[in-house]
Amino acid sequence: MNALPSLFVTEMSRIQFAVTVITHFLLVATSIGMMLVTVIFEMMYAFGGDKNEKYGRLALFFGRIFFFSFATGVLTGIVMELQFGLNWSSYSKFFGDIIGVPLVIESMLAFFVESNLIGLWRFTWGKMNKKWHAFIGLALLISSMFSIVWIISINAFMQNPYGYHMEGQHARLNSFIDLFENPQYPNEFGHVFIGILIVSGFVTAGISAWQILHKRDPEIFKRALQIGLLVAVPVAFSQQLLADNQIQATMAVQPMKFAAVEGQYDNAGSKTTGVPWYAFATINEQKKTIKGLAIPDLGSYFGSGQFTGKAVGMKTIAKAYHTKFDKTVAKSYKGHMSYYPPVTLMFIAMRWMVYAGFFFTIFGVLAMLMMMRKKKDIAEHRKTLITLGIAMCFPYITITAGWIVAEVGRFPFVVYGLFTQFDAVSPTVTAASVTMSLTIFTIMDALLLYTMVYISHRYMKKGVPDINGEYPELEPHLDPFDRRVFKDA
Amino acid sequence: MLKLTNLQFALLLLVWLELTTFIVMDGVDFGTGIATIFNHEKDYKDQLIRSIGAVWSGREAWMIVGFALIFAAFPGWYSAIFSGFYPVFIILIVALTMRGLSFEYIDKWQHDKFNIMWRWIFFLGNIVPPFIFGVVFSLFNSGLPIGQNGLLAFKLSTIFNPFALMTGIMFILFALQTSMIRESAFMTEKYQGKITDYQKKLNAIVPIAFVIEIIIYLVVGQGLKLHPIITVALLLLSLLLLIAIRFDEKFKKLHYPMIIISMAAFVISFFWSIFPNVIMSTEGFNLNAQNTASARESQLWAAWLVALMLFLIIFVQGITHYIFRKKYQVKDSDINY
Numbered sequence: 001m002n003a004l005p006s007l008f009v010t011e012m013s014r015i016q017f018a019v020t021v022i023t024h025f026l027l028v029a030t031s032i033g034m035m036l037v038t039v040i041f042e043m044m045y046a047f048g049g050d051k052n053e054k055y056g057r058l059a060l061f062f063g064r065i066f067f068f069s070f071a072t073g074v075l076t077g078i079v080m081e082l083q084f085g086l087n088w089s090s091y092s093k094f095f096g097d098i099i100g101v102p103l104v105i106e107s108m109l110a111f112f113v114e115s116n117l118i119g120l121w122r123f124t125w126g127k128m129n130k131k132w133h134a135f136i137g138l139a140l141l142i143s144s145m146f147s148i149v150w151i152i153s154i155n156a157f158m159q160n161p162y163g164y165h166m167e168g169q170h171a172r173l174n175s176f177i178d179l180f181e182n183p184q185y186p187n188e189f190g191h192v193f194i195g196i197l198i199v200s201g202f203v204t205a206g207i208s209a210w211q212i213l214h215k216r217d218p219e220i221f222k223r224a225l226q227i228g229l230l231v232a233v234p235v236a237f238s239q240q241l242l243a244d245n246q247i248q249a250t251m252a253v254q255p256m257k258f259a260a261v262e263g264q265y266d267n268a269g270s271k272t273t274g275v276p277w278y279a280f281a282t283i284n285e286q287k288k289t290i291k292g293l294a295i296p297d298l299g300s301y302f303g304s305g306q307f308t309g310k311a312v313g314m315k316t317i318a319k320a321y322h323t324k325f326d327k328t329v330a331k332s333y334k335g336h337m338s339y340y341p342p343v344t345l346m347f348i349a350m351r352w353m354v355y356a357g358f359f360f361t362i363f364g365v366l367a368m369l370m371m372m373r374k375k376k377d378i379a380e381h382r383k384t385l386i387t388l389g390i391a392m393c394f395p396y397i398t399i400t401a402g403w404i405v406a407e408v409g410r411f412p413f414v415v416y417g418l419f420t421q422f423d424a425v426s427p428t429v430t431a432a433s434v435t436m437s438l439t440i441f442t443i444m445d446a447l448l449l450y451t452m453v454y455i456s457h458r459y460m461k462k463g464v465p466d467i468n469g470e471y472p473e474l475e476p477h478l479d480p481f482d483r484r485v486f487k488d489a
Numbered sequence: 490m491l492k493l494t495n496l497q498f499a500l501l502l503l504v505w506l507e508l509t510t511f512i513v514m515d516g517v518d519f520g521t522g523i524a525t526i527f528n529h530e531k532d533y534k535d536q537l538i539r540s541i542g543a544v545w546s547g548r549e550a551w552m553i554v555g556f557a558l559i560f561a562a563f564p565g566w567y568s569a570i571f572s573g574f575y576p577v578f579i580i581l582i583v584a585l586t587m588r589g590l591s592f593e594y595i596d597k598w599q600h601d602k603f604n605i606m607w608r609w610i611f612f613l614g615n616i617v618p619p620f621i622f623g624v625v626f627s628l629f630n631s632g633l634p635i636g637q638n639g640l641l642a643f644k645l646s647t648i649f650n651p652f653a654l655m656t657g658i659m660f661i662l663f664a665l666q667t668s669m670i671r672e673s674a675f676m677t678e679k680y681q682g683k684i685t686d687y688q689k690k691l692n693a694i695v696p697i698a699f700v701i702e703i704i705i706y707l708v709v710g711q712g713l714k715l716h717p718i719i720t721v722a723l724l725l726l727s728l729l730l731l732i733a734i735r736f737d738e739k740f741k742k743l744h745y746p747m748i749i750i751s752m753a754a755f756v757i758s759f760f761w762s763i764f765p766n767v768i769m770s771t772e773g774f775n776l777n778a779q780n781t782a783s784a785r786e787s788q789l790w791a792a793w794l795v796a797l798m799l800f801l802i803i804f805v806q807g808i809t810h811y812i813f814r815k816k817y818q819v820k821d822s823d824i825n826y
Contacts, residue, residue: 067593068593071546071589071590071593074546075585075589075590076586078582078585078586079586081553081557081560082582084571085560085567085568085570085572086572086575086579087572089567089569089571089572089640090568092560092564092568093564093565093568095564096560096561096563096564096565096568096783096787097564097783097784097787098787099560100562100564100567100787100791101561101787101791101794103557103561104554104557104558104561104562104791105794105795106557107550107553107556108795111550111553112547112554112805113801113802115547115549115550116544116550116802116805116806117805117809119542119543119544119545119547120543120808120809120812122543123542124812170783170784172787173786173787175786176786176787176790426572426575426640427638428572428575428636428640428641428642429572433575433576436576437575437576440583441579444583444586444587448586455593455594481603
């Protein structure tokens, strides 16, 4: 009777959730990001003088990309909402009281309002007082951003259960307000929100740089490049502070996650010595060793602000978890539980976040200085423009890395210290159906992303539309699976 | 009979309203989408799509809100629906996703191959969801085996029973008829004749199909045992309105509200006739609004917040519908569909 329970459905459900949520979040970040700059441009157009028509055209240009990503994002969002019941029905039964409430608010205030407003905004361009139209855009932006408020409150609860009590087989909510008083909440909210702003700014800047490089309306896109950098760079600095707060919070509530992202297997440091911080390393998860280039004492600095201090290693934490959870929360694993998250993945994801954070600030400032040079126009700084274009995908990798650290690092819990993945999964779902759904969703999401990128790129190539949303001339274009597409690429 | 608390009753009512609103309002869009297959002229299809282009996403949100409210107020119901109907809902999600995308991607390609592909995707994406909802709602009503853990445990072949299939078809037919009546206000002169033609055919087919549906409903569904008067009254109301539309020539303007009431009465009958249960069982206990409910605190928050926000969203949706109430001939701008 002491056999290891079959984890196949659990693992497949986890992969499915990861695939769908990562796809969804890439699109969410793009949508909010594009809408933000669209609203900025439309405000400048609506409230500026006659000379500002170019901003109206830019609003249409970025609005177009927003439409594609919004449509795709909303549709992948449907998967997310239903997936709680599809694959994680035990979890939704157990915690429905708590996570259901923010979810219903999110669906009404964000999903519903934005689904209505997008039709209104899109189909009334040029047919309505432009100031009013800009305010519809603003309402659309705010309602989309409101999603973060509710969704993060659910996630913060799962990271650090707070404001609930147990009643038989159900967790009950103490008060809805408690969800927002979770100490985990403000950091996490700020970190995600600013992450989206960085996506917004760098994607705008990247697209504009690409357009300048290809000599499509360079004068107009110079303004867009400037605004993109202005959105991203200032917040990139504050992101580093928020990230440090996030690390501190993690140290307190989820020591295992912190030790894993640092690759810290053994206890290290003391009152007088510090903990090394690995810049690069190879990790052997079987033997539980780490080798690499380490900067002495820096490991203590992150999270505490001091160069000395003690850090508990994963081996000690795992031992403590075994005594604490094996007989209680994790009893359905029948003693076969391992509390180690995938350390290598976590380590790499964390390094990427740290280095990308430095890159955004340093390169962002450099690009701004390049823009300010009087001697040489930005259009002649080809290397800067190319780097900006390539850097467009960095924020996406970074938010994915952030998701991996936060959610994979929670292993093996769904709600930290309360509920395991194996207990959360739907008992009635069979291996065959979960394999089928994972295959379908993976193919579908890949096609969605490819088609979305492809069709946005095609509209980018058309340049900026005129103020009525029409393109000067329609070039012949190819279809996404046409053989010639791959030849050009 | 089971005594529900006021909160449970109010929330159950809200869920019914939201799901019924979804089926009726989005049904119109589904029907319009299905109708694109009747005629291959590009202009015909464009006009149909443009008539729902600005409002369809807001209408579809009723489904999201409905399911989210079920999640918050009746977590047991939520987890039973989705884990029980797992493969069915995967198909539904794919259909809804592809449908939503085809609004953006239909006729955007140079090769006719791709245009035809997306046109078929659009058609399938519109015909599958109403069918699936018909199947699922009718199975709530007629009963499914429910395990000790309160989750559904049934073979997928259960779905292929006459009641479920007929209800699925009925949902499609209702959607089509509603949309065709609506489209007569949106299409240009050129296609008015065609639309009237489709209306006439549907007027003849739908009441007959509905009579068959009623017979199966009363035999297989559990409504007649639990609430005979309400079940019969709702179905009769629905049927009478359909017959009235069939034979009336004078008050054409009233056809749209009539068909909407008829469809709404039909849809809500699936929930109302089994009140206070939410899913009937053939084995084990019924799932009802009490044993699936969340605690008072959660329900209180959900009820208040939803009720307050209902005004906001009805206001926003009202404005959108008011602006797009008539033939809204958008100039052929590239930023629209």
